[in-house]
Amino acid sequence: MNFILYAVPFFVVLIVLELIVDRWRGVSNYRLADAINSLSTGVLSTTTGLLTKGVGLVTYAFALKHLAVIELSAESAWVWVFAFVLYDLCYYWLHRMGHERNILWAAHSVHHQSEDYNLSTALRQTSTGFLLSWIFYLPMAVLGVPLLVFVSVAALNLLYQFWVHTRHIPKLGWFEWFFVTPSNHRAHHAQNALYMDRNYGGVFIVWDRLFGTYQEEDDNDPAIFGVTTPLASWNPLWANMQFYAQLWNDARRAESLWDKLRIWFMRTGWRPADVAAKYPMAKPDLSQFRKFEVPLDGRQQLYVALQFGVYVALGSYLMNLADSLPTAALVLGWGAVAFGLFAQGAALENRPWAFRLELLRLALNLPLVWLAPLAGLWPASAVAWVGLLSYSLFSVIGLYCCRNRITRLAS
Incomplete structure (x- = not known):
């Protein structure tokens, strides 16, 4: 069953409800161009996925057949619970590496480019993540999680993450200790120094508490959303290519062959010394932050x-x-x-x-x-x-x- 397909009407209804709440509270968390850009990347990601989903499914099925050390049954409820928790742990490390390595950030950065934060941001997804994301879920195949269970818990994990992309829900008390919430996910999407590279869990925030990457949302440091190298575009194709293009240009300009190769796998933001000196990149001053905007009739x-x-x-x-x-x-x-x-x-x-x-x-x-x-x-x-x-x-x-x-x- 394609859970995502059946969830689309509910996504639309919830976005409309959020717009109504915006109007009722006298706030403006949506801009037409930004929302269309976010939804466009989602449509592009979904249609691209129809052509590329075989990459993850084939590699998982191969690993399940040849590398599994045990065989689990999809008939057992405990297998589903185990798979749901294990999937989120694998997602944590994919998400964390997506922020910490250049080649993975090139794909994941699409989700963070919006300078607004609303439910349309949840649908802002990459079209190139399929290239490497499958690697992080191979432990599930090795542990014998059936393909049907894997696909199902993946969809459920993604569905859970939709509701946390809103500014209308405050902190949720004890729930904040165990689960990803709108509050701790707002911190994740912020580009403030306090929040940078924190709160990677998809469903469970306990992974961040366990591995030292948790940061509570601080009312004294309001989140400024977006990425430190602004996209400054409403084009979904460029949104997917922006950071790849930056890496390619830096690799092309580097004098050292070793630097040309390793730049792709270094920590996010790392650049060869000669390239950084010759082509410096100034980061915007957040105290002077202005959202990207193009006046339109x-x-x-x-x-x-x-x-x-x-x-x-x-x-x-x-x-x-x-x-x-x-x-x-x-x-x-x-x-x-x-x-x-x-x-x-x-x-x-x-x-x-x-x-x-x-x-x-x-x-x-x-x-x-x-x-x-x-x-x-x-x-x-x-x-x-x-x-x-x-x-x-x-x-x-x-x-x-x-x-x-x-x-x-x-x-």
Whole structure:
């Protein structure tokens, strides 16, 4: 059972409720561009996962078959409890190393880039974590945890982490001692020196207390969210590539071959001495912290929000039918989603070339109408033709209205 798929409607409802509570309390924890950017990385991560989930599943199944020292039964309730706790311990070390090693931070940093903190932040996920994360769960295979149990407790662990991404729930007394809560997870997402690299647990905070990485949220040092090298972008593709690009540039510039290799596996933030001297990177002063913002006309924001809804629908469609769609359809669907979200990111940043990119995106719907049935993405039908072409036509009209509005404001 795909717990995440069935949980999506509840995520939407809870985000709407949080927005209502925001309004009721007279606070503003959401910005449209930031929320769309967070949700875009989530959609991109989910659709990418449809193509890459085999990496983790195949390696786990192989280890379970060839390396398991015992064989546990999925029929036993105690096996499920054991697996749930063990998974969180493995997650703790993956999460901790994700903050402490360059190559792992390159993937995990996506989740921390938002300078807001709300339930949409929980859905802000990496698309490249599959490359190395599977290594940290191999102990579960060695200890004989069945694949079904592993997949299930992984989903439950992820679902638990959704509710802790809010600013509306205060400290929860004794619960803070044993479990991850909104309070101690707010500290985890902060870039303040006090909170840096703390509170890694997914469900249980006891791991942090045990291994010396716990930090209580301090009312005298309010959390400032985000990363110390700001993303300064609303583009989900760049969000996934930002730190990889920084590592690549530093490795390319390093004179020592040893430095070119080891930079990827050194502590997060480590740079070769010659590169750091020649290309210094100034960290922003948190006392002067300002959130990244790009002014956008209301019509532009509405246009992007509606277009984003189309890609949420397409992503949901792919998730629902993933098991029955051929690989070609998944690749085509992923390509359409990735390019569409890239175009929406450019629009949110008000790039000079965003208008032309949006026209190109809409024009590509013509070959998509022809390619999709061939790839098996959806059946060939007049309804599909009319629907997609009508969507493109109305989008062009909306884009024209936004364009005219911007031109009038500029004049």
